[in-house]
Amino acid sequence: MSIINYEFCRKIDFNSRVLRFKNTSHLLVCRLIQKSCSVFSPISHVSFFYSGILPESELENSGETTESTDMVLKAQVLAGGRGKGIWDSGLKGGVKIVYNVEEAVNVANHMLGHRIYTAQTGDTGQLCNTLLACERKYSRREHYLAIVLDRSSGGPVMIGCQQGGVNIEDIARDNPDALIKIPVDINKGLNKKDALFMAHKLGFTHPDEAAVYIERLYKLFDSSDCTLLEINPISQDINGKVVCMDCKMNFDDNAAFRQKEIFAQRDWSQEDERDVKASKAGLNYIGLDGNIGCLVNGAGLAMATMDLIQLHGGNPANFLDIGGGATAAQVTEAFRLIVSDSKVNAILVNIFGGIMRCDVIAQGIVTAATELNIKVPIVVRLQGTRVEDAKAILATSHMKILGCSDLDEAAQMSVKLANIVHLAREAAINVKFELPY
Numbered sequence: 001m002s003i004i005n006y007e008f009c010r011k012i013d014f015n016s017r018v019l020r021f022k023n024t025s026h027l028l029v030c031r032l033i034q035k036s037c038s039v040f041s042p043i044s045h046v047s048f049f050y051s052g053i054l055p056e057s058e059l060e061n062s063g064e065t066t067e068s069t070d071m072v073l074k075a076q077v078l079a080g081g082r083g084k085g086i087w088d089s090g091l092k093g094g095v096k097i098v099y100n101v102e103e104a105v106n107v108a109n110h111m112l113g114h115r116i117y118t119a120q121t122g123d124t125g126q127l128c129n130t131l132l133a134c135e136r137k138y139s140r141r142e143h144y145l146a147i148v149l150d151r152s153s154g155g156p157v158m159i160g161c162q163q164g165g166v167n168i169e170d171i172a173r174d175n176p177d178a179l180i181k182i183p184v185d186i187n188k189g190l191n192k193k194d195a196l197f198m199a200h201k202l203g204f205t206h207p208d209e210a211a212v213y214i215e216r217l218y219k220l221f222d223s224s225d226c227t228l229l230e231i232n233p234i235s236q237d238i239n240g241k242v243v244c245m246d247c248k249m250n251f252d253d254n255a256a257f258r259q260k261e262i263f264a265q266r267d268w269s270q271e272d273e274r275d276v277k278a279s280k281a282g283l284n285y286i287g288l289d290g291n292i293g294c295l296v297n298g299a300g301l302a303m304a305t306m307d308l309i310q311l312h313g314g315n316p317a318n319f320l321d322i323g324g325g326a327t328a329a330q331v332t333e334a335f336r337l338i339v340s341d342s343k344v345n346a347i348l349v350n351i352f353g354g355i356m357r358c359d360v361i362a363q364g365i366v367t368a369a370t371e372l373n374i375k376v377p378i379v380v381r382l383q384g385t386r387v388e389d390a391k392a393i394l395a396t397s398h399m400k401i402l403g404c405s406d407l408d409e410a411a412q413m414s415v416k417l418a419n420i421v422h423l424a425r426e427a428a429i430n431v432k433f434e435l436p437y
Contacts, residue, residue, distance in 0.1 A: 070136035071098050075111050077126040078270040080248075081118035088125065089114040097136060104133070129269060137243055139235035143202045144168055145214065146230040147184070147221045149252075155186040156221065158214075160198050164233030165245075190218035205240035213242050224262065225255030274337050281333040283322055290315025292418045293338035293347040293376075295331070297322050297356050305350045308408060314415035317344050324355040331364025332371060339372055345421035346377050348414040350407060353384025362390035366397045377402060377417040381410040 075082055075094035082094030091110040098104040108131055115125035142164035150157040160180040161171060171178055180201045184190050195214040199207035213234075221229040228250035235243045256263045268276050278285030284299070292314050296302035299321050306316040318341065322334050338347055351361045365380065378401045382390050394401050402417075404410035424431040 071104060072096070072134055072136050073098055073104060073107050073111065074132045074134070075116055075128045076130035076132055077116055077121075077128050078267070079116075079118050079120040079126045081120050082116065085116040085118040085121075087111065087114050087116050094118070094128075127269060129267070137235075137245065138238060139233065139243060139245065140238050140240075141203065141236045142233035142245070143204075143235070144171075144230075144232050145198070145202070145217070145234045146228065146232070147218055147226070148230075149227045150183070153183045156184040156190075156218075158182045158184060158190065158194070158198060158218070160202050162201075162203055164235065168232065184218065189222065190215055202234075204242065205236055206242075210242050213244075224249070225252045225259050226250060227252050274340060277333070278320075278337055281330055281337075283320065283326075283330060283334055283337070285321075285334075285337055286319040287341065288316055288318050289343075290317045291343045291345045291422060292414050293317045293320075293341065293344040295320050295322065295334050295338065295347065295349045295351075297324060297326065297351050297361075301350060301352060305348065305407070305411065308411035309348065309415060312412045312415045314411070314418055317341055326356065326360070326364075328360055328364035328367055331361055332368040335365070335368035335372055335374065339374055339376070344376060345425070346379065346414045346418035347374070348410060349378065349380040349382075350410065351380075351382050351384070353382065353387060353390075355385075357385050358382045358390035359386040359393060362393040365401065366393060366399060369397075369399050369401065374400075376421060377414075379404060379410050379414045379417065381405065381407050 073096050075085070077094070085094040086092055087094075087110060089110040091107070091114075094111070094116050096107045096111075098107055111128050111131060113128070115127050117123075117125040144159075144161040144164040146159045146168075147156055148159060149155070158181070159168075160182075161168065161178055163171060163178065168179075180198060182194050182198060184194070192211060192215065195211040195218075196207060198214055199210035202210070204210035217229060217231070220226070226249055228248065230248040231244050231246065232248070233245050235245050237243050251259060251262055272287060274287055275285060290309075292309055294302065294305055294309070294316050296305050302319055302321045306319065309316050318338060320334055320338065322330060326334075335347070338344055349361070349365060351358060353361070361382065362380075365378065368374065369378065378399075380394060380401055381404045383405070391403060394403055402413060404413060421431060
């Protein structure tokens with residue numbers, strides 16, 4: 001996900017035919033794919049289990065319907081690397097093959113309500129509320145296929161690779177020539193010629209059949225306002241038929257107004273609590289690994305601010321764009337998000353007041369510092385509309401707020417102060433900042 005393009009992804013496994021669902025929620029993407037790709041190889045039964053409760057009869061019926069003794073349980077979490085994940089319950093792997101109901105119940109009880117830790121989840125892990133049960137399929141070949149919005153080409157790009165089921169980033173780094181890229185005219189859509197070319201390049205036994213699937217995947221990508229549709233792997237079974245084993249979809253937040261049904265399925269429990277609070281407050285926030293909190297208006301200015309912090313040897317703790325019309329209450333909420341990160345040792349506020357009034361920001365800073373009892377130093381750089389009024393508000397607040405008129409100077413100061421606080425915390429010393437008035 002791009003730092004300024006906030007999207008949510010729902011990772012699901014899908015097939016063309018679903019006979020019966022225990023619960024109707026969280027299934028929209030599956031239905032979309034059924035509608036657009038109605039000839040995908042079917043898996044006879046898919047079940048979802050919710051709220052940490054496993055309906056044993058559902059698993060029994062699943063096995064009877066598929067007439068297969070091999071079932072696969074897959075943790076439905078918004079993170080990759082499930083196969084190598086480790087659970088807080090002691091279980092290893094988020095994709096498990098089970099051979100009977102008893103084994104399925106045991107595995108499910110070690111997944112539902114537990115956290116899985118993968119290379120993408122970080123130290124907090126990801127809580128699993130949902131499982132997907134499906135028939136085990138055997139693939140003869142596995143490939144990679146994705147359609148993604150590409151800024152450099154100004155539209156969708158179809159990406160393929162003969163190697164599937166692996167981390168595509170590693171292949172792109174180690175063997176970039178293995179990737180097949182085909183730009184798509186967003187006005188005309190994907191044509192059959194390009195779909196067939198991709199099918200041939202991937203090495204499908206029946207390229208005409210595969211090309212039909214690829215065309216339908218593009219239609220799904222376009223009609224759902226996706227920024228990414230990734231099939232990894234898209235496989236061939238022992239009979240040469242196309243089987244899509246896994247799907248990841250990202251949706252453009254700007255299309256929420258016309259994709260209401262999709263966005264209604266957003267699972268907030270799968271997302272960082274701070275991201276959830278920021279979204280509800282109308283703020284654009286992404287938590288990072290640094291120790292200097294950032295509060296900026298405008299995505300471009302925010303990234304420039306983060307670059308300057310790094311240029312002077314610091315590390316930003318977040319990306320936070322409060323937009324052009326933030327209120328004092330939103331500024332307070334922004335500070336609340338920043339100080340909720342225990343790693344933050346200093347805060348840099350960088351505001352260019354065009355539509356935004358600097359005095360509103362200043363009042364929000366003072367209110368936040370008072371209400372939240374902020375103990376870390378705050379460096380403020382304000383320019384633009386009513387900046388003199390803003391400086392007066394900060395000057396009379398008698399708070400630990402250091403004003404800078406130059407952005408480069410402000411970035412250097414925030415890095416220095418963050419280092420001081422960091423050293424003090426390591427030595428268990430309580431540092432107090434006294435500013436001249």
